[in-house]
Amino acid sequence: MATRPASDLTVRVTGLRRTFGDTVVLDGADLTVGRGEVVALLGGSGSGKSTLLRALAGLDPDATGSIEVPDHYGVVFQEHRLLPWKRVAGNVALGLTGGDVRARAVEALTEVGLGDRGDAWPAELSGGQAQRVAVARALVREPELLLLDEPFGALDALTRLRMQQLLERLRQRHGFAALLVTHDVDEALLLADRALILEGGRIAEEIPVVLPRPRHQDDPGFGGLRRHLLDRLGVPAG
Amino acid sequence: MTTTALKQVAASPARAPARRRGPRRWYRLVSPLALFAAWEVTSRTGLLPEEKVPAPSLVAQTGWRLATDGELTTHLLDSLTRALIGLGIGGSLAVVLAATAALLRLGDNAIDPPVQMARMLPHLGLVPLLIIWVGIGEELKISLVALGAFFPLYFNTYAGIRDIDQRLVEAAKTCGLNQWQRLRHVVLPGALPSLFLGLRLAIGAGWLSLVVGEQVNAQTGIGFLMMEAREFAQTDVVVFGLLVYALLGLLSDTLIRIAERRTLAWRRGLQAT
Numbered sequence: 001m002a003t004r005p006a007s008d009l010t011v012r013v014t015g016l017r018r019t020f021g022d023t024v025v026l027d028g029a030d031l032t033v034g035r036g037e038v039v040a041l042l043g044g045s046g047s048g049k050s051t052l053l054r055a056l057a058g059l060d061p062d063a064t065g066s067i068e069v070p071d072h073y074g075v076v077f078q079e080h081r082l083l084p085w086k087r088v089a090g091n092v093a094l095g096l097t098g099g100d101v102r103a104r105a106v107e108a109l110t111e112v113g114l115g116d117r118g119d120a121w122p123a124e125l126s127g128g129q130a131q132r133v134a135v136a137r138a139l140v141r142e143p144e145l146l147l148l149d150e151p152f153g154a155l156d157a158l159t160r161l162r163m164q165q166l167l168e169r170l171r172q173r174h175g176f177a178a179l180l181v182t183h184d185v186d187e188a189l190l191l192a193d194r195a196l197i198l199e200g201g202r203i204a205e206e207i208p209v210v211l212p213r214p215r216h217q218d219d220p221g222f223g224g225l226r227r228h229l230l231d232r233l234g235v236p237a238g
Numbered sequence: 239m240t241t242t243a244l245k246q247v248a249a250s251p252a253r254a255p256a257r258r259r260g261p262r263r264w265y266r267l268v269s270p271l272a273l274f275a276a277w278e279v280t281s282r283t284g285l286l287p288e289e290k291v292p293a294p295s296l297v298a299q300t301g302w303r304l305a306t307d308g309e310l311t312t313h314l315l316d317s318l319t320r321a322l323i324g325l326g327i328g329g330s331l332a333v334v335l336a337a338t339a340a341l342l343r344l345g346d347n348a349i350d351p352p353v354q355m356a357r358m359l360p361h362l363g364l365v366p367l368l369i370i371w372v373g374i375g376e377e378l379k380i381s382l383v384a385l386g387a388f389f390p391l392y393f394n395t396y397a398g399i400r401d402i403d404q405r406l407v408e409a410a411k412t413c414g415l416n417q418w419q420r421l422r423h424v425v426l427p428g429a430l431p432s433l434f435l436g437l438r439l440a441i442g443a444g445w446l447s448l449v450v451g452e453q454v455n456a457q458t459g460i461g462f463l464m465m466e467a468r469e470f471a472q473t474d475v476v477v478f479g480l481l482v483y484a485l486l487g488l489l490s491d492t493l494i495r496i497a498e499r500r501t502l503a504w505r506r507g508l509q510a511t
Contacts, residue, residue: 059408074412081409085427085504094423095413121504137413 009068010035010145010177011056016065017201018051025051026063027201033145038171038178040188040209043198044233049181052198053149056179073145074138078153080130082122082137089118092137108140109133111173112166128159132166139170146178152187164190168214185229189222190215197232205232292474297481300474309463314482316458317448320376321486324383325444329437332388336395341425353392361385362450369454379451379459386447390439398432399425431505434498438491445487460486 011033018026025048033039043049055063057075082091092105109115112132122130131151138146151167152160164187171178171191182188188195189209197205207229211221227237274294280286281293288296304310335353338345364385365378372378402425410424452461460479467475 057412059411075409077405077409079405081405083406083410083424083427085430085502086423087504094410095415095419123504141414 008035009033010037010070011179012066012068013052013056014066016052016055016063016067018048018055018060018063024201026055026065028065029198029202031196031203033177033179035144036171036175036177037194038180038192040180040182040192040195041198042182042185042188042195042229042233045183047198048201049183049198050149053147053179053181057147070144072141072143073147074141074143075147076131076134076138076149076151078150080122080127080134082130082133084122086122087118088114088120088122088125088133091122091133092118092140094137096140104140105136108136111139111170112136128155128163131155131163135163135167135170139174142174143176146176148178148180148182150182151180153182153184160184160187167191185226185233186217188229189225190217195229197229289471289473292477296474297477300472301478301481304463304475304478310482313458313460313463317452317460317486320379320451320459321383321444321448324380324447325387325441327380328384328387328444329391329440331384332391332436332440333395333433336392337399340396340399341421350396353389357389357393361389362447365450365454374455378454379448379456382447382451383444386443387440390443391433391436394432394436394439395429398429398436401432402428431498431502434494434502438494441490441494442487445483445490449483 009032011031013029013031016026016029017024029048029052031039031041031052041049041052051060051063054060055065056067056069057073058069082088083094086094089102089105089109092108093101096104106115106118109118112135114129114132114136117125117129117133122133125133131154135151148167152163155163167178168191170176178191180188180191189211192209195207195209196203197207199205207225209225211219211225215222230236277286277291278293278295281288281291281296292300301310335345335349339349339353340346361382365382368378368381372381406428407420407424410420415423448459449461452459453465456462456465460482464476464479467473467479
């Protein structure tokens with residue numbers, strides 16, 4: 001189903017359709033992600049953001065249309081989805097092949113600041129730590145593309161800010177492209193090069209986020225973009 | 239004042255388990271010991287006739303005699319062999335069929351309905367039919383144990399596989415695990431807690447079936463020992479046989495629980511938080 005896209009693109013999706021019974025959730029959505037580009041996918045609740053991401057992750061055999069994604073991609077879900085019966089390093093190393101599996105897993109854990117927790121059980125971690133392990137599990141595969149489904153949505157506000165900074169650092173170091181499904185407008189503006197609004201089963205609007213990095217909520221230009229996106233998502237200024 | 243109140247609250251949960259654990263075990267020994275003592279006294283004084291219920295000390299003496307002259311070992315080994323073979327056959331059949339039914343739609347449609355129907359038959363009531371089918375030899379005892387062990391293990395394995403969180407399977411898929419690897423890393427460990435529970439229940443049912451099976455034309459085994467003793471009104475041997483059955487059940491259950499605790503160490507991690 002998934003084939004490799006042209007050289008300057010990491011993802012190319014054309015005419016993606018998905019229905020649940022009579023409900024059309026995705027109605028011919030088109031989108032591309034460039035090499036090393038971070039694209040945020042915004043949309044109201046039930047707009048099909050997660051459905052789109054699941055189709056890209058190869059988890060939805062009933063989605064039709066053309067999907068081109070790279071061979072090496074990682075997925076981070078809203079819940080950490082670590083196997084409770086494997087220690088942290090074992091979870092990160094899951095499905096890895098080749099030599100030095102353990103060393104590579106520990107290295108990825110070190111990158112997310114958990115190099116010393118490899119022997120812990122997932123149940124012994126806090127929510128933020130478990131989510132960092134999930135990021136390490138995606139990173140260790142040296143992905144060209146990260147698919148992120150509201151990855152920090154279940155974390156408390158402070159942890160979420162730290163995770164966003166961590167993701168930004170990792171992106172600068174590894175240069176992966178990312179598709180970030182989120183309902184958090186600030187998160188989209190902090191991390192993304194481009195924001196897409198999913199509405200009526202299609203990409204209804206594309207907004208380039210031209211802000212210098214590292215970004216901050218207090219930057220000039222941030223407020224205007226936030227206002228525009230919130231308007232677009234149906235939350236007009238009170 | 240607020241500080242003292244807080245300190246008390248903080249101190250009590252830390253101290254409570256330590257205080258409870260030690261003496262509580264002690265207390266739990268008191269009533270069984272009292273029962274044994276009462277049994278001994280009533281038997282000795284003749285309040286309980288010896289031919290109905292012999293005193294515990296007499297049962298212990300008989301047990302010691304049977305154990306030292308080698309008679310017990312022979313019968314015990316034969317009973318154990320029957321239990322192990324029956325459990326092996328019934329148990330492996332249960333796991334294979336349950337896995338097929340839980341993982342494949344075709345398997346579910348083909349296997350589960352007849353198993354659900356058969357489960358309502360009391361398998362110990364099948365003895366007359368089994369005698370016609372397999373005779374009154376070893377096959378009967380082994381079939382009964384296998385039948386007894388099959389159902390609990392089948393249902394628990396089936397439920398264990400079906401209860402696995404689909405989201406974990408998806409996550410494993412995105413890590414590039416193929417179907418066999420997902421079976422090994424996600425399905426099997428995920429179903430293991432239920433499998434252990436099924437095994438414990440299966441062993442219990444297996445022993446029960448063996449008790450019944452060994453009363454039909456056995457030439458050896460603990461059940462035979464008891465049946466033979468009944469004919470000669472050796473109540474002490476009958477009671478001792480019962481105790482051996484009970485001990486075998488207890489011992490096998492403890493072994494499984496130890497294996498369970500070792501294999502499912504990740505659950506201890508769960509409790510530790």
